[in-house]
Amino acid sequence: MVENAIHATQAVVTLDVPIQGIVWGSIITVNMWAKSIGTGVVFLAAFLWFRHNKEDMPNLRWAMPIIAFLALNVFLLFTLIDLHQPYRMINIFLHPHWTSSITVGAWLASIFLGLISILMFIGVGEKFPGVPFKGCLLTKFGRNNGPLYEKLMPFLIFLAIPVTTYTAIIMAQSSARELWQAPTEVMQMMWAALMAGSAALIFISGEWTKEARKDLALILALSTFFSFGMYMSEYFFSFKSSEAEAVLAFVHSGGSYNIEFWIGMTLGFIIPFFIAVGNMKSDNKTLLKFAAILALVGLFLVKDVWLKIPQMLPLS
Amino acid sequence: MKLGFLVDLNLCMGCKGCEIACKVENEVPLSTWRLRVKYIDLGTFPDTRRSFTPLRCNHCESAPCERICPVSALHYLENGIVNIDSARCIGCAGCMMACPYGAIYMDPETNTADKCTYCAHRIESGMMPACVVACPVEANIFGDLEDDHSNISLYIMEHKGAVQVRKPEKHTNPHHYYVGGGNQTLNPLAHQRIEGYNLFNNITHLDHVGDKNHGILDRFLAPFVGHDTPDNVSFIESATSEESHEQEGGH
Incomplete structure (x- = not known):
């Protein structure tokens, strides 16, 4: 028996039922990743409009809401398909329980998507009058209400903050998973939004002025640097909780997700940081796009690992 | 009234009668358990000992599952039971992520979250939970924690310092107690x-x-x-x- 091999003070489980494995998997990772893009482009657009003339980024007015709209729909779709009873999602609106961050987040994200949709109709209506077809009421509404764009933008920026961070509060409310602590997760979500937002806007920055693109590279460099720093300090120095320590000790020892984590860190944080810093001096559009792709891939991998590893711990 | 549970691990002999009674009473599907008895071996041969630990929902006073449930499918009853309304559950698994005791499962037949309810339907009819009735050694003690003369209150008073809860550091204030347990049996990281x-x-x-x-x-x-x-x-x-x-x- 196993008792021959273990230390006298050790205990070993000899009969138990199978325990749950990973409950929230890659569907939730896609959810968080897409949300980072959806809110991140709003932050970045606000920053760029504050720093530069609108003429410096001619396509930002209509492209930003389209990117945000698509990303937020991916986020909501993956939220829905992760539910075991997707049609009952309506219960969040019919029977809301306001202590739950899931409820608060669902409401805020829905309002946020509504506002982004209005911005998209305005932006597309102004730029492409015949899209999707002549006489379309939505784009006609957009064309006739151009000034609404600037009026809605401050509300959108304000709303983007809780929409970005509410997932961190869900993770904090998941009190069974000590690795996820509210202060660090909130900041990680904010850095992820800035990172994903800058990476997404790099793809549409081909016609922008060099200075505007330089700002995108600056935000990408800053967000990868600080996010990397936070992950490293959490990864190596989470001593306060025995559960977080046990999870990380397992990953450190080469257990599951160790390789995925370091690939994600290298691809998504280290390499894009150096490319972005270099790009602030020499404006290389192709290299910057390469950094953006790496940042988005790496962010997904690291978020996936961070979501799954605390779930491997037996809770009882 | 605040209902609570106490398990005297010195009495439990690991017969799993409570586990079976729970399965039958609540029609718990295959591959899922509301109550389970875990066997843990301690020591090195020949000086070994086997301990038996029944594990079920702790019906916490500050229940993380109730807090995170977006639709109030998990809710408190007046008697302190944390009950679940599977007809309202959306299956987000937030409660499974929040429960520090791993006491909640996704029912494979209804695809909604489910857990021990201290047999709330039996309590309502004035009966004891099925696991209490099935226990041959009366290791499961159930009753009103607010009644000083209830069996559970008297048992807690009698054993005072020996009464433990699982993961007190989580500040969930469980209404489920153990007597005769130790770190190696109650702490999942210790075995x-x-x-x-x-x-x-x-x-x-x-x-x-x-x-x-x-x-x-x-x-x-x-x-x-x-x-x-x-x-x-x-x-x-x-x-x-x-x-x-x-x-x-x-x-």
Whole structure:
């Protein structure tokens, strides 16, 4: 028996039922990743409009809401398909329980998507009058209400903050998973939004002025640097909780997700940081796009690992 | 009235009568458990001891599952029971992520969260929970914690410092107590789960959440086309698959 091999003070489980494995998997990772893009482009657009003339980024007015709209729909779709009873999602609106961050987040994200949709109709209506077809009421509404764009933008920026961070509060409310602590997760979500937002806007920055693109590279460099720093300090120095320590000790020892984590860190944080810093001096559009792709891939991998590893711990 | 549970681990002999009674009373599906009895071996041969620990929902006073449930499917009853309304549950699994005791599961038949309710339906009719009735040594003590003369209150008073709860550092204030337990039996990090050393099987992790045959598409189609109820064969196949523990995502 196993008792021959273990230390006298050790205990070993000899009969138990199978325990749950990973409950929230890659569907939730896609959810968080897409949300980072959806809110991140709003932050970045606000920053760029504050720093530069609108003429410096001619396509930002209509492209930003389209990117945000698509990303937020991916986020909501993956939220829905992760539910075991997707049609009952309506219960969040019919029977809301306001202590739950899931409820608060669902409401805020829905309002946020509504506002982004209005911005998209305005932006597309102004730029492409015949899209999707002549006489379309939505784009006609957009064309006739151009000034609404600037009026809605401050509300959108304000709303983007809780929409970005509410997932961190869900993770904090998941009190069974000590690795996820509210202060660090909130900041990680904010850095992820800035990172994903800058990476997404790099793809549409081909016609922008060099200075505007330089700002995108600056935000990408800053967000990868600080996010990397936070992950490293959490990864190596989470001593306060025995559960977080046990999870990380397992990953450190080469257990599951160790390789995925370091690939994600290298691809998504280290390499894009150096490319972005270099790009602030020499404006290389192709290299910057390469950094953006790496940042988005790496962010997904690291978020996936961070979501799954605390779930491997037996809770009882 | 605040109902609570106390298990005297000195009396428990690991017969699993409570586990079976719970399964039968609540029609708990295969591959899921509201109450389970865990065997833990301590020491080195020949000086070894086997302990038995019944584990169920702790019905916490500050329940993280109740707090995170977005639709109030998990809710408090006036008698302190944390009850669940499976008809309202959306299956987000937030409660499974929040419960520090791993007491909540996704029912593979209804695809909604479920857990021990201290047999709330029996309590309502003036009966004791099924596990209490089934226990041959009266190791399960159940009653009103606010009544100083109830069995559970008297038992707690009698054992005072020896009464423990699981994971007190979580500040959940469980209404489920243990007498005769120790760190090695109550703290899941203090004992090992070694592959292949279980008495009757070597399955340590479930490879599915809810019904394993109910994929993402089925979740949307089920109300229109119906869905096959999982049978014993699917679970036996699951149990005999040769997938390694690492592949299942556990350690």
